[in-house]
Amino acid sequence: MIKHKAYKFRVYPTKEQEEYFAKCFGCVRFIYNKMLADKIDYYNQTKQTLNNTPAQYKEEFPWLKEVDSLALANSQLQLRTAYSNFFRDTKIGFPKFKSKKRDNNSYTTNNQANLIEIFDSDRYIKLPKVKRLRIKCHRKVTEHIKSVTITKEPTQKYYISLLVEYEKEQPNPNLSLENGIGLDYSSPHFYVDNQGNKGEYPKFYRQAQDKLAREQKKLSNMKYGSNNYAKQKIKVAKIHEHIANQRKDWLHKLSTRLANNYDYIFVEDLKMDAISKLLHLGKATSDNGFGIFRNYLKYKTEERGKLFVKIDKWFPSSKKCSFCGEINSGLTLQDREWTCSSCGKHHMRDINAAINIYNEGIKQITVGTAGVSLSIL
Numbered sequence: 186m187i188k189h190k191a192y193k194f195r196v197y198p199t200k201e202q203e204e205y206f207a208k209c210f211g212c213v214r215f216i217y218n219k220m221l222a223d224k225i226d227y228y229n230q231t232k233q234t235l236n237n238t239p240a241q242y243k244e245e246f247p248w249l250k251e252v253d254s255l256a257l258a259n260s261q262l263q264l265r266t267a268y269s270n271f272f273r274d275t276k277i278g279f280p281k282f283k284s285k286k287r288d289n290n291s292y293t294t295n296n297q298a299n300l301i302e303i304f305d306s307d308r309y310i311k312l313p314k315v316k317r318l319r320i321k322c323h324r325k326v327t328e329h330i331k332s333v334t335i336t337k338e339p340t341q342k343y344y345i346s347l348l349v350e351y352e353k354e355q356p357n358p359n360l361s362l363e364n365g366i367g368l369d370y371s372s373p374h375f376y377v378d379n380q381g382n383k384g385e386y387p388k389f390y391r392q393a394q395d396k397l398a399r400e401q402k403k404l405s406n407m408k409y410g411s412n413n414y415a416k417q418k419i420k421v422a423k424i425h426e427h428i429a430n431q432r433k434d435w436l437h438k439l440s441t442r443l444a445n446n447y448d449y450i451f452v453e454d455l456k457m458d459a460i461s462k463l464l465h466l467g468k469a470t471s472d473n474g475f476g477i478f479r480n481y482l483k484y485k486t487e488e489r490g491k492l493f494v495k496i497d498k499w500f501p502s503s504k505k506c507s508f509c510g511e512i513n514s515g516l517t518l519q520d521r522e523w524t525c526s527s528c529g530k531h532h533m534r535d536i537n538a539a540i541n542i543y544n545e546g547i548k549q550i551t552v553g554t555a556g557v558s559l560s561i562l
Contacts (some may be wrong), residue, residue, distance in 0.1 A: 186352065186354065187308060187352060188353045188378040189348060189350055190348075192326055192347040192349065193345070194347070195343065196345045198315075198318060198363055205252075205314065206290075206335055208251060208326075209288040212248070212249055212256070213257060213259070215246075215285050216261070216475050220260075224268070225499075240379070241261070241356050253312075255293075255294040255338070256293065258293040259332075259406045261265070273347040288324055290337040291335060291336040292334070293333070294335075295331070296333070299310075300313060300496075302324055303322065305319065306324040307325065308322075311503040313528075326347060326492060329349060329351065332347075332348045333346065334346040339419070339422035340419055340425075357490055360449070362448075362551075364381075365449035366378050366443065366450055367379040367451045367452075368536040368548060369539035370452075370475055371535050372469045374386070375475065375478075379540045381533075381536050389428050389472065391422070391472065393427070396424060400420050400424060400446075404417045414491075434474075436478045437481060440481035441485060444482060444485035445489070448491050450491075450493050450494070453495070453496045454496060454497060457470055464482070474540065479495075492550070494546045496546060501541075502538040504516045505537075505543065507532070507537050507540040508530040509530065521533070521535075
């Protein structure tokens with residue numbers, strides 16, 4: 186089975202390489218905006234879609250020849266994908282013009298003819314038009330490199346993401362239905378499982394909130410565009426980067442532990458954006474990264490041959506009595522405990538919901554074994 190995964194390493198370009206990367210960032214942004222503008226003008230005039238390519242613009246803008254042609258081609262593919270997504274589902278929105286201030290500075294190139302390689306004891310990497318880029322590899326890359334993406338972060342650090350391809354046999358472990366866990370999302374506790382255990386997310390953003398506020402206040406009092414403004418902006422970006430790294434590290438460790446310990450993991454298919462807006466929990470929801478956590482669980486369980494099952498978001502996990510199945514239609518968000526009017530069982534809201542998620546997941550697995558199609562992601 187052909188599998189793909191990504192590595193992310195920090196790179197240390199020279200001044201000349203930084204200048205080249207800046208040209209690439211500008212050119213891919215320019216060609217994207219130019220092609221999008223021409224598509225819009227052509228459609229307004231003819232009501233047809235313009236099939237333009239970066240090669241058409243190199244005569245008029247010869248400086249486009251100075252950068253990697255595959256970077257421009259990937260920018261074209263990004264625009265094509267954005268167009269296709271819009272016509273497939275208008276809710277996604279029409280493609281937007283790229284901004285130097287709003288969008289990331291990055292470009293992607295492909296490993297054509299195997300020109301991209303890591304060499305000299307994993308200390309350098311060779312890229313198209315960049316012969317010797319210093320890299321810090323914290324892992325050995327033995328797989329075939331498909332493509333690379335160079336990114337300049339707001340902290341002025343440079344990173345390279347390697348998409349690699351490799352063959353791996355699909356693991357076939359002996360799964361046990363008894364070795365499963367149901368997770369109910371909880372804003373204060375991150376999650377509560379069907380055994381009453383809580384995730385207890387450390388709230389990294391709130392820990393750094395005061396320091397971040399001080400640095401942002403200093404930034405707001407500085408003259409926009411000055412050298413001091415640029416230096417302070419990097420300080421603020423470094424705090425955000427530190428928080429994001431803490432969050433990713435914690436989520437990776439927790440998801441790895443759960444994927445190792447359980448054969449089946451059941452989670453509700455909640456829309457985190459809707460929760461943050463409708464329930465006024467934007468800061469808490471953005472801080473804990475539960476949506477990212479579910480993505481980590483998904484691919485880590487798949488790698489181990491185990492199952493990650495999303496339960497339908499309309500399933501009444503909180504309102505259903507896990508003991509007798511009675512639905513408490515009058516339950517509100519403020520009710521953290523409730524007693525079933527049918528059987529008299531007293532419930533802690535989150536634990537009861539996690540038990541229902543677990544039971545529903547087991548039910549789906551059992552029915553799926555009998556031949557019913559499941560939504561197992």
